[in-house]
Amino acid sequence: MSAFTASAVEIHESGDSAVRVVAVSEDPERNWETVHRLAGWLDTCDAEGLHGAVPTYDSVLVEFDPAAVSAKQLSAFVQLGLQQLDTGSPAGPRHFEVPVVYGGEFGPDLDDVAAQQGITADEVIALHSAKSYTIRCMGAPAGSPMMDGPDFPQPVPRLKDPRLSVPAGSIAVAGRQAVISPAVSPGGWCVIGRTPLTVLDLGRDPLVPYRPGDTLRFRRISQEEFDGYAGRYLEAQLPELQQPESQQMEAAR
Amino acid sequence: MNGRIVVEQPGNSVVTDLGRHRGPRFGLPVNGALDQFSARAANILAGNPDNAPLIEVTALDFRMRPDRDLLIAVTGSPLTLTVGGREQSQWEPVSVRAGEAVSIRGIHGGLRAYLAIHGSVDAPLLMGSCTPDTVIGFGLKLGEGTVLDIRRSVAPLRQPYLDLPLFRLGLQRPAMGPELLVDVTDGPDVAEFGESAGLLFEAGYTVSGRSNHIGLRLGGRLPERLSTAEVLSRGVPVGAVEVPNREELLVLHRGRGVTAGYPVLAVATSMGLDALAQARPGDVVRFRKTTVAEATQAYRAAMAQLDALRKTVTTVFTLLGVGGEPQWRELPPGIAI
Numbered sequence: 094m095s096a097f098t099a100s101a102v103e104i105h106e107s108g109d110s111a112v113r114v115v116a117v118s119e120d121p122e123r124n125w126e127t128v129h130r131l132a133g134w135l136d137t138c139d140a141e142g143l144h145g146a147v148p149t150y151d152s153v154l155v156e157f158d159p160a161a162v163s164a165k166q167l168s169a170f171v172q173l174g175l176q177q178l179d180t181g182s183p184a185g186p187r188h189f190e191v192p193v194v195y196g197g198e199f200g201p202d203l204d205d206v207a208a209q210q211g212i213t214a215d216e217v218i219a220l221h222s223a224k225s226y227t228i229r230c231m232g233a234p235a236g237s238p239m240m241d242g243p244d245f246p247q248p249v250p251r252l253k254d255p256r257l258s259v260p261a262g263s264i265a266v267a268g269r270q271a272v273i274s275p276a277v278s279p280g281g282w283c284v285i286g287r288t289p290l291t292v293l294d295l296g297r298d299p300l301v302p303y304r305p306g307d308t309l310r311f312r313r314i315s316q317e318e319f320d321g322y323a324g325r326y327l328e329a330q331l332p333e334l335q336q337p338e339s340q341q342m343e344a345a346r
Numbered sequence: 347m348n349g350r351i352v353v354e355q356p357g358n359s360v361v362t363d364l365g366r367h368r369g370p371r372f373g374l375p376v377n378g379a380l381d382q383f384s385a386r387a388a389n390i391l392a393g394n395p396d397n398a399p400l401i402e403v404t405a406l407d408f409r410m411r412p413d414r415d416l417l418i419a420v421t422g423s424p425l426t427l428t429v430g431g432r433e434q435s436q437w438e439p440v441s442v443r444a445g446e447a448v449s450i451r452g453i454h455g456g457l458r459a460y461l462a463i464h465g466s467v468d469a470p471l472l473m474g475s476c477t478p479d480t481v482i483g484f485g486l487k488l489g490e491g492t493v494l495d496i497r498r499s500v501a502p503l504r505q506p507y508l509d510l511p512l513f514r515l516g517l518q519r520p521a522m523g524p525e526l527l528v529d530v531t532d533g534p535d536v537a538e539f540g541e542s543a544g545l546l547f548e549a550g551y552t553v554s555g556r557s558n559h560i561g562l563r564l565g566g567r568l569p570e571r572l573s574t575a576e577v578l579s580r581g582v583p584v585g586a587v588e589v590p591n592r593e594e595l596l597v598l599h600r601g602r603g604v605t606a607g608y609p610v611l612a613v614a615t616s617m618g619l620d621a622l623a624q625a626r627p628g629d630v631v632r633f634r635k636t637t638v639a640e641a642t643q644a645y646r647a648a649m650a651q652l653d654a655l656r657k658t659v660t661t662v663f664t665l666l667g668v669g670g671e672p673q674w675r676e677l678p679p680g681i682a683i
Contacts, residue, residue: 105534106531106532106534106638107533107534107583107586107610107613108531108533108583108584108585108586108613108614108615108616108638108641109531109613109615109616109638109641109642109645110583110584110585110616111581111583111584111613113534113580113581113583132371136371144367144370144376145367145368145370145371146371147370147371147581147604147605148581149578149579149580149581149605150578150579150580151578151580152578152580152581153581154370154580154581154582154583156367156370156376156583159616159641159642159645159646160645160646160649163638163639163642164638164642165639230579230605231371231372231373231604232373232579232604232605233373233375233481233603233604233605233606234373234374234481234482234603235372235373235374235479235481235482236372236373236374237373239579239605268576276481276482276483277483278481293482295472295482295484298473299372300372300374300472300473301372
């Protein structure tokens, strides 16, 4: 893996308690990695007055206590952090497999998405479960794993009337993005399926098992299988099941 | 068995603290007391750490009854505070005898009151904070008959000589009323609104009834975004002023979803957010432009006031035999009432 070089950033004032740091290179992947590595560095520092960092795609919101640190000091600290970012490869991603019942009451928008894309519902399912997704960031509400969406022909429009309540475990798509809803919440995304696994558990720390950078794949199951997973948690696959590609190739030889 | 407080009339009340600062990185809003200054002041006046769990009462009347002598303090919106039927002052430590009702009625001028109890109350924690999260369904919302466990009791405090008020605190109480002045700084996306950004400072905005801890909706003349390009989701600060539609301005408060894709026109200052926490539907909000440096200075001045208050309270409590670790009367476990 080639050494990592952080993107250049712009730091924007965002009130007296936050700054927005935006990575501005031409390469979205490098920008994403820059803001996530920076957030990781800030978390590790656990500096006095620093509340936390919220990284998404090309930006990270850094929140702080203005009684302890000023926006100016914080910005200088961020610049320092950028120079300190680990240039090696990040900790290996973990992999998650998510069983999903598609369509019907579990995925009420599946047929609409198919119609809108001009493909069949089975093709929507095939595309959605075809690729391995990288979790880009944690979204609202409540630790939703935000992912670059399936390879649909077109972006998926949001619902005209957002739902007041979407069940926990709902699998949804919108625009060019895909997500799992870990908790019951309102939602304007198209729900195409649901996983029987528990994703968010208030009794656990961390609340959700994945972090940005981890990978995730959806696997179609039948409606009859849904109840068989009841009470089970979404957990990372065991290490032996996620061999690096090189080893897989060796095994194939 | 510890001491207990029974909530007799919950109104709209929760047990909260200063917020879940570890939450946002996992997609959970920070939440916490919406009027942070009042919440800190209540805890300080009750001899607690600033971040101790306390009761936030929003708009509606509230009543509770303890089975032990307590020391409490009530801050926030103007209201009528009675203990055992006797009217008591806000923004002061108040003694409650076992069995007396503590009643908060007629919240007016502002919207939220804070009731701190010396020694605090037991509340479940998530990531180190008891503040409720309505999205994931966490937190202690108080209902009729809810029992709160307390760990400490304080015999009634009296000024030993002339029974004069215990404190001459000189604490400047936050201004409240139907006309609010809220300081904001330019948001990171102010340029996207061109000249229309200036509209924010020209006339008042009326607080809509659809406002809550997630955000306040305000009616008035709306700045308009010049471009319609989609924005990548990104973290939005508490206090973000956005124009999500043609009808209303949105000011995000502490319950805000952590990420969103709307451009941020302006950001309310920490002190401005405290003022907004007390805004009632129909109140008029005027925005005033400030700088981050000035806002930081204003915030630090307010915190310095609270520091001074903490010193005074510690001194007085120590003199009265309440202050200092050894003098707290810990209620031993295992003793029935």
